[in-house]
Amino acid sequence: MSIHVNERMAASSVETAPVLPVAPLAPGTADSCLNSRTKRFIDIVGSASGLVLLSPIFALLMGLIFLQDRGPVFFRQKRTGLDGKVFHIWKLRSMSVTPKPTPFRQTRGPHDPRITPLGRWLRATSLDELPQLMNVLAGEMSLVGPRPHPVELDASYKPRFESYMQRYSVRPGLTGNAQVSGARGPINSREDMRNRLQHDLDYIRDWSVWLDVRLIFRTVLFPSKGH
Structure with a gap:
């Protein structure tokens, strides 16, 4: 459920890429x-139950x-939420502590040297994402939906995809649909980026309660899909 982007692609290909049709x-x-209301009810019950039942694991x-x-x-970290509003997302820390604040630098995949050995396992199992149940309970997120990107990345993506911000509608x-469909992990090409956006908009277009249920079950059964 985490988002990883190839830095060199973000700094070069993304900056010069033409807008691709989505x-x-x-x-x-x-x-x-x-x-x-049904979706919000499921979010409240699911996140509250998860926080209680998973408290020993937490x-x-x-x-x-x-230790x-x-x-x-x-x-x-600041992420983009509903209607483009910024909120703070919570995760279990998986990287080494830096002595002072550093400029935003996106993760370079599972072999990023900043990731701790424990953090690598947390990311592989997606357990680092569990604190986001608090974001869901607060109404900032849903159990299922397009994954929120860091605001710095959205600043680069928005001008290059006409329909990009619709993922935050x-x-x-x-x-989300993109994650269980394998459209996660490092973005190594413009097509990777387009593919993720297409999955997100397809989810919104085809949404139903049963689609959410299916995506939740697929996430639980295959938590590492796409790594």
Whole structure:
């Protein structure tokens, strides 16, 4: 469920890439997903239940993270949410602690030297994403939806894809259609980027409660798909 982007591609190919055609959503397409009381009910019950039932696992992982280097347990980052509004996403920390704040630098995949040994396992199992259940409970995210990107990446993507910000016409998700379809991991080409956006817009276009249920089950059964 984490997002990794090849830095060299973000700095070169993305900056010079022409806008690739991605079928935009018709006006009002996102309304059924965004306004569904059933979806929000599932989000509340699912996130609250998850936080309670997984609390022993949370406690264990938090202890292991602290013991490895005595650093902070959580990682917080600005992400783009519903209607382009910025919120802070929560994760279990998977990278080494830096002595001072550093400029944004996106992860370079599982072999990024900044990732700790424990962090590599947390990312491979997607357990580092579990604190986002708090974001879901707060209404900033949904259990299922397009994954929220760091605001710095959206600043690069938005001008190059006419329909890019339509992925934020619904709440971003803990998991999504793109993730279970394999459109996750490092972005190594313009087509990778287009493919992810297409999956996100297809999800909004085809949304139903049963689609969410299927995507949740696929995420639970295949948590490492796409790594």
